[in-house]
Amino acid sequence: DTAVSQTPKYLVTQMGNDKSIKCEQNLGHDTMYWYKQDSKKFLKIMFSYNNKELIINETVPNRFSPKSPDKAHLNLHINSLELGDSAVYFCASSQDGWAGTEAFFGQGTRLTVV
């Protein structure tokens, strides 16, 4: 009965590879997000989607492409992985992306690029 679940939890891959992280929420929320947390614990928003529509794209390199097949899923595909992409990526969802409400976070995906 996990509210926001993302897979995989750990991902180790070589530079130049393409990888995807999947996220699903069963809360019936309209808005989903991807956040990146660096080694200093700084959390930065990357994207947000409301009902499958992109709302926020925070000047993330276009190697990162989110895809939302339906409002319960927001996957993150990363092309040509670089060392600097190593971080923990968090998916989150909130009930109403236009009213300012609590965001629920997944457990994170630790991506290590070697």
Add this chain to the structure above:
Amino acid sequence: GESVGLHLPTLSVQEGDNSIINCAYSNSASDYFIWYKQESGKGPQFIIDIRSNMDKRQGQRVTVLLNKTVKHLSLQIAATQPGDSAVYFCAENIPPPAGNKLTFGGGTRVLVKP
């Protein structure tokens, strides 16, 4: 293991004492604020929130104070327990037209000494 945020400010507190964590936010238009707790290896978890039309809100053992004049937020934890050891983040919601965006502060690590 998880990488350590070596540059995180750290608050050491004796078990049973009260803790106060401070946060300066950046945007005077922010209308909603949340405190999150992040335990090792987990995603951020909601603790308490406050809207900009309030200056104080209390929960169970936690109180959030908002001073809009100086753009300052604080979280008070009463009778701190070992389970309160975690990294705490404040987040401000920047309203549309850019789309609601939860922007996180840098985090404070709380260490509870038995």
